[in-house]
Amino acid sequence: MRMQNVLQGGGQKAIEKQAAMGKMTARERIISLLDPNSFHEYDLFVEHAARDFDMDKKQLPGDGVITGTGTISGFPVCIFAQDFTVAGGSLGLMHARKITKIMDHAMNLKIPLIGINDSGGARIQEGVNSLAGYGEIFYRNTLASGVIPQISVILGPCAGGAVYSPALTDFVFVVDKISKMFITGPEVIKSVLGEEISMEELGGARVHSEITGNAHFFAESETDCFEQIKKLMTYIPWNNTKKADPFPKKAPKIREFRISEIIPTDPREPYDVRNVIRAISDDSDFFEIQELFAANIVIGFGRMNGQTVGFVANQPMVLAGVLDVDSSDKAARFIRYCNAFNIPLVTLVDLPGYLPGIDQEHAGVIRHGAKILYSYSEATVPKVTVILRKAYGGGYIAMCSRHLHADFVFAWPTAEIAVMGPEGAANIIFRSEIMNAENPDEVRRSKVEEYKQKFANPYVAAAHGYIDAVIEPDETRRFLVHALEISSQKSEKSPEKKHGIPPF
């Protein structure tokens, strides 16, 4: 009887309200995410001990959070889900203790942690104890970072201090019209600033997927979101001492994705680099991360001969594939994720450089751009790079060049490795010749042509040994698979240090 009561959560009325918002209950969520009958719940009978504001008269089943362990496709996980039907999922001391307890389990057992967030925020009646609870969660998120995979699922409001736990975890999943994340809500903004904005426009799923980059996966429904999580789990290892489980090898679907048909010969024509990834990955499978944010760089997981790899690729279809503040941020964090969890990196290069502009300079493109250099340089997992077409200037160096100690760098015959594009370079190198000529336009054109002939190719870099092999596009998969296979026992030691000081 006692158990029946607690399992009901906030009771029938609150559950109906939750359903009216298009949301599942916390228990339904856990059950639909985990393997059937695999969920084992702990701390079901935990009760809060708050006395102020008549809290001693209130019973809060499970103190508003469900915790336990289970499996996803046989993969063990620790999980917690905040229960919005119980006091709005508000976080009090015991609620937080349940979460930190399951986090400690995850760390001790070295298995992934999944947190489902659906909470009105701090339980104000519990005052500073509620803040203490958040702090203890953040501390554990930070210590667990890079040791076990941490996944946050935002399935309701997640406001104020509560947003920092997801922000500290590896991957954040959001669902359209259900997820809401912000530090200060619309009401505060209205009373302080007089600005009116809806929750959705301020911190809805779309905002965090397209504009802020806080979210990594966007889904239309909770069910789709759970499918994404299940898929993600297949690419990543249990913890940082392991490699991701191998999959049966499968060839790409080369009938659908033929490199020669994807890439235009003119280096100024765009194409979708994701199709190049699909042309070389197992089963043409590519699981993209942060698809809607900073789309000028593409990141995500795929497999090469059954092994998970992290793909990083410039996207010529968006902003010509330039590096800028957001794309550097996006790529750098992903590179560090792959390095932490022993996932080899495959980098596909086709970019004209960093994005010029006052807004970029003032937004700190120097320190953000440096992140990508930092993370590639510190990465000790196998690093293999393919230069498809353009690789100019600082962008060439940043995209896992030999100089940042890539293990293998291949280039297609169409690769152009140079300090800058032919037009710009010719304008500078032959400035006086062009200016003093009788017909400057004609001289400029011939000088651009001359520069293209001499430098717009992979052979100058190959002559210096900066490129290991010039390969035909159709050979890319063969070279990559071989390079990754012979790198599988790679062991590179970083200099001993407490930690580096990356340009955060």
Add this chain to the structure above:
Amino acid sequence: MEDNLNMNNQNQHEQYVEFMIDADVYKTTVNKMYTLRKPYEAPDARKVTSFMPGTIQEVFVQPGQEVTPATRLCILEAMKMKNVIFTTITGKVKDINVSPGQLVPKNFVLIELE
């Protein structure tokens, strides 16, 4: 501001735009963040702006009044702090764009000098 875009010259069969980096032109698309970016404005010391959003509590000066960097211009109450607003230059008040009780956003021109 530097404009890398040439919207008029669109590729006939696609939504691609021409995008210039250095002197080279590439066909590509532009994302929301790029189109939403604000054009750069050079700072003008004659325009005294709000450094953060808040409420104007009091205005101490009148149009025509001579002011120096030591003159208290107004109080901007924000985040429970009463911030006294000064100018960095010496000049004469031309326009006052705010009155007590008014909510102002960030970078709002409060007072213009000449």
